[in-house]
Amino acid sequence: MPPFLSKAREIARLAAAGCPVLMWHKVAPIPWRARARALYVPPGMFRRLTRSLASLPARTPPEAASGQPGGVCLTFDDGFAHLLGHALPALVAHKLTAIVFLVAGRLGGHNDWETREGEVREELLDAAQVREWLAAGQRIGAHSLTHPRLTRLAEADAREEVVGSRRRLEDAFGVPVTDFAYPYGDHDARVRALVAEAGYHTAATVEPALPTPGGDHLAMPRFLVRWRRGNPLKALAARWLGRRPGVFPAAGTNP
Numbered sequence: 225m226p227p228f229l230s231k232a233r234e235i236a237r238l239a240a241a242g243c244p245v246l247m248w249h250k251v252a253p254i255p256w257r258a259r260a261r262a263l264y265v266p267p268g269m270f271r272r273l274t275r276s277l278a279s280l281p282a283r284t285p286p287e288a289a290s291g292q293p294g295g296v297c298l299t300f301d302d303g304f305a306h307l308l309g310h311a312l313p314a315l316v317a318h319k320l321t322a323i324v325f326l327v328a329g330r331l332g333g334h335n336d337w338e339t340r341e342g343e344v345r346e347e348l349l350d351a352a353q354v355r356e357w358l359a360a361g362q363r364i365g366a367h368s369l370t371h372p373r374l375t376r377l378a379e380a381d382a383r384e385e386v387v388g389s390r391r392r393l394e395d396a397f398g399v400p401v402t403d404f405a406y407p408y409g410d411h412d413a414r415v416r417a418l419v420a421e422a423g424y425h426t427a428a429t430v431e432p433a434l435p436t437p438g439g440d441h442l443a444m445p446r447f448l449v450r451w452r453r454g455n456p457l458k459a460l461a462a463r464w465l466g467r468r469p470g471v472f473p474a475a476g477t478n479p
């Protein structure tokens with residue numbers, strides 16, 4: 225299996241064999257100071273990709289986990305605020321339904337688990353923006369309360385992250401929250417047991433593979449979708465040359 229995907233034809237080929245679960249984090253222009261550049265996909269690439277995917281049925285995580293071929297499942301981790309401006313219009317235009325896995329204790333905050341490591345600050349969806357996302361026919365799932373590595377936590381703390389995030393999102397938005405994504409893809413048997421105990425139907429990892437019939441729904445593999453041409457020097461050069469107006473904004477508009 226490829227370690228990540230970046231082209232519609234790779235995704236279509238996988239969709240003929242199964243139901244690839246696609247994962248994005250930040251659909252936004254890549255700030256030149258960004259460290260984990262692979263977690264950014266420029267909005268122009270996202271628009272082009274969704275246009276190409278529009279003919280494939282968009283599956284829910286439980287449908288994808290069953291391994292039935294012929295569709296794709298679109299997922300976003302962390303719940304960045306720029307999804308509303310950069311991803312939602314393309315999803316709506318192509319009648320695609322996606323799920324965003326929210327860090328339930330950080331709504332309206334920022335990616336503090338990344339900025340602690342020196343990453344660029346990005347805002348997270350607040351409650352009103354999540355309602356807007358839901359009103360547009362999209363789904364939400366849980367991605368813990370604070371984005372820890374769950375396998376490193378004491379049992380009670382890990383349970384609160386897993387159970388508490390579901391409870392908090394259901395209370396806030398009045399919709400069932402039955403799908404989970406492990407922060408950093410970090411899970412083991414103990415964490416999977418907590419996810420089962422919390423009543424989630426699926427839990428997504430970051431293993432690049434296709435879900436298989438009879439596979440573990442609480443270890444659902446996913447493919448990272450990234451931009452292959454993520455070279456910072458090239459990005460900077462392209463911005464200066466102004467040849468990719470849909471991809472790189474004018475200087476100063478980055479967060």
Ligand SMILES: [Zn+2]
Pocket residue numbers: 301302367371407408
């Ligand atoms: Zn995450």
